[in-house]
Amino acid sequence: xxxxxxxxxxxxxxxxxxxxxxxxxxxxxxxxxxxxxxxxxxxxxxxxxxxxxxxxxxxxxxxxxxxxxxxxxxxxxxxxxxxxxxxxxxxxxxxxxxxxxxxxxxxxxxxxxxxxxxxxxxxxxxxxxxxxxxxxxxxxxxxxxxxxxxxxxxxxxxxxxxxxxxxxxxxxxxxxxxxxxxxxxxxxxxxxxxxxxxxxxxxxxxxxxxxxxxxxxxxxxxxxxxxxxxxxxxxxxxxxxxxxxxxxxxxxxxxxxxxxxxxxxxx
Numbered sequence: 381x382x383x384x385x386x387x388x389x390x391x392x393x394x395x396x397x398x399x400x401x402x403x404x405x406x407x408x409x410x411x412x413x414x415x416x417x418x419x420x421x422x423x424x425x426x427x428x429x430x431x432x433x434x435x436x437x438x439x440x441x442x443x444x445x446x447x448x449x450x451x452x453x454x455x456x457x458x459x460x461x462x463x464x465x466x467x468x469x470x471x472x473x474x475x476x477x478x479x480x481x482x483x484x485x486x487x488x489x490x491x492x493x494x495x496x497x498x499x500x501x502x503x504x505x506x507x508x509x510x511x512x513x514x515x516x517x518x519x520x521x522x523x524x525x526x527x528x529x530x531x532x533x534x535x536x537x538x539x540x541x542x543x544x545x546x547x548x549x550x551x552x553x554x555x556x557x558x559x560x561x562x563x564x565x566x567x568x569x570x571x572x573x574x575x576x577x578x579x580x581x582x583x584x585x586x587x588x589x590x591x592x593x594x595x596x597x598x599x600x601x602x603x604x605x606x607x608x609x610x611x612x613x614x615x616x617x618x619x620x621x622x623x624x625x626x627x628x629x630x631x632x633x634x635x636x637x638x639x640x641x642x643x644x645x646x647x
Contacts, residue, residue: 384559385501393504406562419447430581451480453514468518488522506536512544535596541620561593
């Protein structure tokens, strides 16, 4: 039996303006509610203002923006193998943005609780953050935290990149049934891309071509015993052009190099 969220009784929750049309265009025009979480970007007032103008122009009914300030965590986790954390992904020790990231998680839960009450399904980011974004994962964690309390079915998107593939593999145990292929909406995508571009806040590739279809995967925070073994889950793989940053040598090894005990290998 095929399953899929009913758009009219579903809320779509996405992190940043333009995420909604990149990862869920097949549901966007018919969704019962569309919630965008973040608005202002630290140190980028023009982008922040452009986002507000763009969101006001979007031809989407039942659209709402929480307009939370971003915490500035992009590329802070240890990609390609970041550690999951209750508020998203683990950040480096003594990270100056860790407190803002944690505060945003708590605020997301508080803001989303009344807005998601009564919906049968919620569609949001996947736990590897599509191409690999710390705030995408944080939004997923906030929605996941409300699932048991509010009783909705949780669906996640099917996009992944070379950056996030390792994290995705660690999340396969939580994926339950997948929807059939659902046709994307390139026309709506082009219209929203035009608005975001005109307002100076389109954050994706200028020549991006929407795939023909996409799927959503039902997420189970407490996977059931072996009932899904052998299931297959189709993903849309995005080539990001990302390569890992060179690993820094450990402090002890640097000290040994200074003493001439080990050679200075190229990093």
